[in-house]
Amino acid sequence: MKNQDFINKLRNSGLRPTKQRIKICEALFNTEKTFHFTVNDLAKMMQKNFNEKISLATVYNTLHAFKKKGYVKEISLGNDKSYFDTNISSHHHFFDTKTNELIDIDSSKVELKNIPNPPKGKSIKDIDIVINVENDSQ
Amino acid sequence: MKNQDFINKLRNSGLRPTKQRIKICEALFNTEKTFHFTVNDLAKMMQKNFNEKISLATVYNTLHAFKKKGYVKEISLGNDKSYFDTNISSHHHFFDTKTNELIDIDSSKVELKNIPNPPKGKSIKDIDIVINVENDSQ
DNA sequence: AATTTACTTTATAATTAGTCTAAAGTAGAA
DNA sequence: TTCTACTTTAGACTAATTATAAAGTAAATT
Ligand SMILES: [Mn+2]
Ligand SMILES: [Mn+2]
Ligand SMILES: [Zn+2]
Ligand SMILES: [Zn+2]
Numbered sequence: 001m002k003n004q005d006f007i008n009k010l011r012n013s014g015l016r017p018t019k020q021r022i023k024i025c026e027a028l029f030n031t032e033k034t035f036h037f038t039v040n041d042l043a044k045m046m047q048k049n050f051n052e053k054i055s056l057a058t059v060y061n062t063l064h065a066f067k068k069k070g071y072v073k074e075i076s077l078g079n080d081k082s083y084f085d086t087n088i089s090s091h092h093h094f095f096d097t098k099t100n101e102l103i104d105i106d107s108s109k110v111e112l113k114n115i116p117n118p119p120k121g122k123s124i125k126d127i128d129i130v131i132n133v134e135n136d137s138q
Numbered sequence: 139m140k141n142q143d144f145i146n147k148l149r150n151s152g153l154r155p156t157k158q159r160i161k162i163c164e165a166l167f168n169t170e171k172t173f174h175f176t177v178n179d180l181a182k183m184m185q186k187n188f189n190e191k192i193s194l195a196t197v198y199n200t201l202h203a204f205k206k207k208g209y210v211k212e213i214s215l216g217n218d219k220s221y222f223d224t225n226i227s228s229h230h231h232f233f234d235t236k237t238n239e240l241i242d243i244d245s246s247k248v249e250l251k252n253i254p255n256p257p258k259g260k261s262i263k264d265i266d267i268v269i270n271v272e273n274d275s276q
Numbered sequence: 277a278a279t280t281t282a283c284t285t286t287a288t289a290a291t292t293a294g295t296c297t298a299a300a301g302t303a304g305a306a
Numbered sequence: 307t308t309c310t311a312c313t314t315t316a317g318a319c320t321a322a323t324t325a326t327a328a329a330g331t332a333a334a335t336t
Binding site (some may be wrong): 007064074075077078079080082090094096097103105106109110111112113114115116118119121122123124126127128129130131133134135136 | 169174208212214215216217218220232235241243244247248249250251252253254256257259260261262263264266267268269270271272273274
Binding site (some may be wrong): 151154155156157176177178194195217218220 | 293294295296298302303304
């Protein structure tokens with residue numbers, strides 16, 4: 001994907017293609033593989049790898065906007081900070097509680113045997129499965 | 139359970155039975171049903187229902203101590219604050235994303251069809267399943 | 277093209293959950 | 307009763323996130 005594609009993508013979804021948003025698109029979507037990151041990770045990545053100092057507020061704004069448009073997912077763990085995910089397909093995670101590393105689980109590799117009925121009057125929005133892992137202490 | 143039982147329970151697990159810990163035991167374990175709560179919930183509950191002003195630091199200390207002893211569980215959601223659970227049996231949750239209400243799912247009602255192999259060198263500690271729900275918008 | 281408008285970025289302040297600290301208090305051992 | 311180690315506490319501190327309001331910029335209007 002090239003620059004102009006991002007501009008179109010942004011414009012098509014009603015977001016003005018600003019310099020900051022385009023650069024963030026490059027960082028997030030011009031990659032071979034999808035990945036997980038925190039707001040801070042991204043801010044630093046923009047600075048170092050893209051030579052673009054973007055204010056934290058803008059990083060938050062942009063990620064929330066992208067999330068609303070479905071371009072990224074937000075993953076919340078017990079970890080007091082939240083993670084974003086450029087893999088927007090429906091999938092679950094391993095989470096290394098020692099290193100705070102998130103690892104995708106292939107969709108087909110984990111499935112519920114039975115989905116319980118939600119409490120009366122409520123309906124299911126989505127399901128998060130997190131498998132906490134740790135390094136084998138040799 | 140009466141007061142003396144809590145004192146023994148605490149002493150047996152190497153925790154000094156202080157006034158604060160005993161009162162918190164009463165609040166948490168002298169109930170018909172198990173329940174979910176935040177640190178703030180508990181601090182307020184102690185004040186109002188038990189006439190016991192316990193400093194926030196102590197509430198944190200006590201909950202972390204109780205967690206380590208296995209008397210409560212901690213549940214982490216995207217919600218920036220964490221929840222504690224007096225239901226220490228292995229179980230999963232519905233989470234109402236609008237009201238921030240946690241609801242137990244009976245252990246038998248949800249089960250994985252297949253547990254994926256953890257990444258090489260890591261082993262599974264535990265699995266958290268959260269089914270996000272919302273009120274039917276009538 | 278110049279002007280206007282609405283949206284966006286930014287620095288900075290505010291909020292909030294949680295941790296840390298060091299002094300004062302207390303349970304249990306001696 | 308005295309001593310010691312553990313505990314409680316107020317208040318300072320940290321860190322993620324949100325709010326504010328001024329300055330900047332993309333797009334629409336003239
Ligand atoms: Mn925590
Ligand atoms: Mn959040
Ligand atoms: Zn993922
Ligand atoms: Zn529960």
